[in-house]
Amino acid sequence: xxxxxxxxxxxxxxxxxxxxxxxxxxxxxxxxxxxxxxxxxxxxxxxxxxxxxxxxxxxxxxxxxxxxxxxxxxxxxxxxxxxxxxxxxxxxxxxxxxxxxxxxxxxxxxxxxxxxxxxxxxxxxxxxxxxxxxxxxxxxxxxxxxxxxxxxxxxxxxxxxxxxxxxxxxxxx
Ligand code: ZN
Numbered sequence: 750x751x752x753x754x755x756x757x758x759x760x761x762x763x764x765x766x767x768x769x770x771x772x773x774x775x776x777x778x779x780x781x782x783x784x785x786x787x788x789x790x791x792x793x794x795x796x797x798x799x800x801x802x803x804x805x806x807x808x809x810x811x812x813x814x815x816x817x818x819x820x821x822x823x824x825x826x827x828x829x830x831x832x833x834x835x836x837x838x839x840x841x842x843x844x845x846x847x848x849x850x851x852x853x854x855x856x857x858x859x860x861x862x863x864x865x866x867x868x869x870x871x872x873x874x875x876x877x878x879x880x881x882x883x884x885x886x887x888x889x890x891x892x893x894x895x896x897x898x899x900x901x902x903x904x905x906x907x908x909x910x911x912x913x914x915x916x917x918x919x920x921x922x
Contacts, residue, residue, distance in 0.1 A: 751783050751786060752783070752786050752787045753784075753787050753802075754802075755841050755842060756800055756801065756802055756842055757844070758842055758843045758891070760802075762802040763800065763842055763886070763889065763891065764889040766887075766889050767798065767799055767805050767888070767889075768804060768805060768806065770806060770807060770823050770824055773823065777805070780798060780807060781807065781809065784796050784797075784807065784809040784821070785809050785811075788809055791841050793918070793919075793920070793921050793922060794812045794920055794922055795808060795810040795812075795879040795880075796810075796883070797883045797886035799889070806823065806825065807821065807822070808822055808825070808883035808884070808886065810879050810922075812875045812876050812879055818876075820862065820863075820868075821862060821863050822858060822861070822862075823860055823862070824861055825859070825860035825883075825884055825887070826858065827858050828858065829856065830853040830857075831853060832854030832855055833851055833853060833854055834851070834874075834878070835849050836852075836878060838850040838878060838922070839892075839918045839920065839921035839922070840891060840892050840921050840922055841918050841921045842891065843893065843908065844921070845908065845915050845917060845918060846904055846908050848892070848893070850892050850895050850896070851895070852882075853877060855871075855872070856880055858880050878922075882922040893905070
């Protein structure tokens with residue numbers, strides 16, 4: 750178990766299209782455990798493997814609501830998506846920046862757990878948003894890519910001028 754460094758915007762690791770995990774071995778299980786440690790240490794609610802520089806289709810999530818499941822998804826596939834919601838979103842890789850992003854309201858995702866078993870997650874609200882944000886990371890997509898070019902430019906200018914002490918993202922993905 751270890752906390753790994755979270756890659757920050759500008760790092761090419763965040764722009765890679767990640768590969769499927771071919772077999773869940775000790776290395777992958779270690780990655781899962783480290784992602785969980787790193788997510789909790791950063792006070793985040795989700796974290797994807799490319800955010801720690803590993804180009805594999807793996808992410809962890811915990812929206813910190815007792816009735817909502819938490820865990821890991823390996824090789825996730827979205828099998829259903831419907832409705833739209835608009836809410837504020839932040840990213841552990843762009844700390845300090847938050848903006849409203851439109852997402853599907855409800856999603857159903859299938860994939861593998863840490864032991865390689867097939868799992869299916871039906872998600873709404875924050876978990877739905879989190880799963881979509883993490884899945885984007887696996888394709889090298891960041892939430893700022895889902896904003897208008899003007900909005901993105903304004904936000905990135907703001908981020909560039911931010912003091913390091915303001916670059917915090919509790920509750921981000
Ligand atoms: Zn993120």
